[in-house]
Amino acid sequence: MADFPVLLLVMAATSLACRFAGFAAMRFVPDHPRLSAALRATPLSVMAAISALAVASGQVTDALALAAGVALTLATGRDMAAALVAVALAAGLRAAMAG
Amino acid sequence: MTARFSRDGLWRGARDGVPLAFGIFLYGAGFGLVAVQAQMALGPALAMSATVFSGSAQLAALNLMATGQFTLWTLAATILLMNARYFLFGAALRPWLSAATPAQAYGTLMLTGDANWIVTMRAIARGEEDRAYLAGTGLPLVVAWLGGTATGVLGGSMLAEPRTFAADLLLPAFAATMAAGMMRDGAPVLPAVVGAGVALALAPVVGAGLAIIAAGLCGAAAAAARG
Numbered sequence: 001m002a003d004f005p006v007l008l009l010v011m012a013a014t015s016l017a018c019r020f021a022g023f024a025a026m027r028f029v030p031d032h033p034r035l036s037a038a039l040r041a042t043p044l045s046v047m048a049a050i051s052a053l054a055v056a057s058g059q060v061t062d063a064l065a066l067a068a069g070v071a072l073t074l075a076t077g078r079d080m081a082a083a084l085v086a087v088a089l090a091a092g093l094r095a096a097m098a099g
Numbered sequence: 100m101t102a103r104f105s106r107d108g109l110w111r112g113a114r115d116g117v118p119l120a121f122g123i124f125l126y127g128a129g130f131g132l133v134a135v136q137a138q139m140a141l142g143p144a145l146a147m148s149a150t151v152f153s154g155s156a157q158l159a160a161l162n163l164m165a166t167g168q169f170t171l172w173t174l175a176a177t178i179l180l181m182n183a184r185y186f187l188f189g190a191a192l193r194p195w196l197s198a199a200t201p202a203q204a205y206g207t208l209m210l211t212g213d214a215n216w217i218v219t220m221r222a223i224a225r226g227e228e229d230r231a232y233l234a235g236t237g238l239p240l241v242v243a244w245l246g247g248t249a250t251g252v253l254g255g256s257m258l259a260e261p262r263t264f265a266a267d268l269l270l271p272a273f274a275a276t277m278a279a280g281m282m283r284d285g286a287p288v289l290p291a292v293v294g295a296g297v298a299l300a301l302a303p304v305v306g307a308g309l310a311i312i313a314a315g316l317c318g319a320a321a322a323a324a325r326g
Contacts, residue, residue, distance in 0.1 A: 002171060004143055011160055012150035014175045018182035019208045022189030023196065034326060038319035042191040043220035044286055045294030045318020046184075047278035049311045050213075052295035053302055054271030062268055069272050070279040079221065079280035084118055086272040090265035 061097060065090035102198035104231045112215075112235020115222070119214040119236070120243035122269035126154050127244040131251020133158060137165045141252045148248040152212065152241065155308065156181035181308060187315045188216045192233070195223050199230035210237025214270050221277040224284065289325060290318035 029035065055063045069086030073079045127148065134144040139161070151157050156178045163169050163177050189208060196204045207230070215236035222232055278291055294314040302310040 006171070007164065007174060008143070008146055008150060010171050010175050011147065011156075011178050014178040015151045015153060015156065015182055016209065018179060018185040019189060019211060020205060022186035022191075023193050023204065023208055024189075025186075026190045026193035027197070034323040036194065037326060038323040039191050039194060041287070041290035041322030042187060042315050042319045043217065043224075044278055044281055045290040045297075045321075046187070046311060046315040047217055047274040047281075048291035048294040048318070049298035049314030050217075051271050051275035051278065052298050053307050053310065054268065054275075056299055056302070058268070058271075062265075062271075065265070065268065066272060066275045069276045073276040073279040074283050077280065077283060079276040080115065080118060080218070080273075082279075083269075083272040083276040086276065087122075087265050087269055090268045090272075091263070094262070094265060 059094075059097075061093035062090055065093060101200050101203075103229045104199050104203050105229055106231070108227075108229025108231035109235040109238075111229070112219070112222075112232040113238050114235075115218055115232075116215055116236035116239040119218065119269065119273065120239040121264075122266040123212075123214070123240050124243040124247040124250075125264065125266045127247020128251035129247075130154055130157055130161075131248040131253075133161055133251075134248070135252050137161050139252075141249060144248055144252050145245060148244055149241075151178065152209075152244060153178075153182055154244075184213075184308065184312050184315070185211065187312060191220065192216075196230060196233070203230060203234075207231075207234040207237070210234050210241060212237065212240055214273060215240055217270075217273055217277050221280060224281050224286065287322065287325070290322050293321040294318035 051066060055066060065086045068089055069082045072082035072085055076082070130148065131144055134147070147157055147160075151160070159177050159181050160174060163174060188211060192208075192211075196207060199207070211233065215233065218236055219227070219233040282288055282291065294317065297317045298307075298310045298314040301313050305313070
């Protein structure tokens with residue numbers, strides 16, 4: 001087995017390659033309105049995926065907390081504060097369920 | 100001409116990154132605790148956190164190394180698989196971040212994680228022009244990740260379970276509210292519906308990591324097809 005510095009080098013190089021590759025590769029892809037639309041849509045798709053998986057794998061209380069966060073965002077437009085409220089609500093609901 | 104990359108933008112990003120740091124700290128502590136159990140000392144654990152900077156990839160690599168039966172190729176493949184989503188994240192950042200100098204852009208990408216990528220993409224949709232913003236959001240996360248790792252290695256067993264504070268829900272909560280905020284501002288709903296549907300359908304088969312990548316690609320394809 002290789003020494004730790006070699007393992008670390010492999011892990012670090014692979015991690016950097018993952019972080020750099022998508023950004024670097026897009027330099028060679030010609031600009032097109034459909035491509036722009038796709039890139040703009042990617043964050044929304046990833047965010048929805050992360051949220052949906054959390055709801056599917058979590059407890060009902062977690063889903064309620066996330067729903068409250070979404071509702072608060074839609075009502076006020078303050079998404080960051082709404083996220084923190086959702087997390088605090090989830091923590092409170094878990095404590096209440098455990099107690 | 101390159102875009103603005105200022106101290107103001109860095110500070111604004113750092114301020115927005117601070118709320119994310121608490122959860123990152125607890126997960127860093129979790130990694131530190133696992134590292135101790137795998138007979139890893141503080142120095143190597145910190146070096147791993149500083150260079151890999153990805154909880155899922157570090158835990159997977161640690162598990163693999165603990166088996167004692169691996170090659171450099173399987174180790175690289177594990178990191179590649181766990182971090183493949185960053186390919187998508189970097190591609191999505193290209194139109195905005197390419198306006199910075201290459202040194203600024205690639206330096207910034209080193210500080211990119213799931214949570215601050217989400218917050219930054221939301222900020223870009225809102226009109227953030229300063230390219231230092233993303234690097235700023237990464238700074239508190241790096242500090243929290245390294246601090247958490249050190250705390251976990253030195254005394255992790257004394258820490259509370261992250262679930263107690265619902266820290267495991269921090270990333271989904273930010274993802275859900277940021278997505279809601281983007282749709283509130285007029286972003287199309289279709290990519291979100293496609294992304295959620297694809298993730299739910301694929302996760303039981305291929306796991307959450309690959310399902311999220313597929314969701315991003317399918318949502319993007321749906322938006323491209325729509326034009």
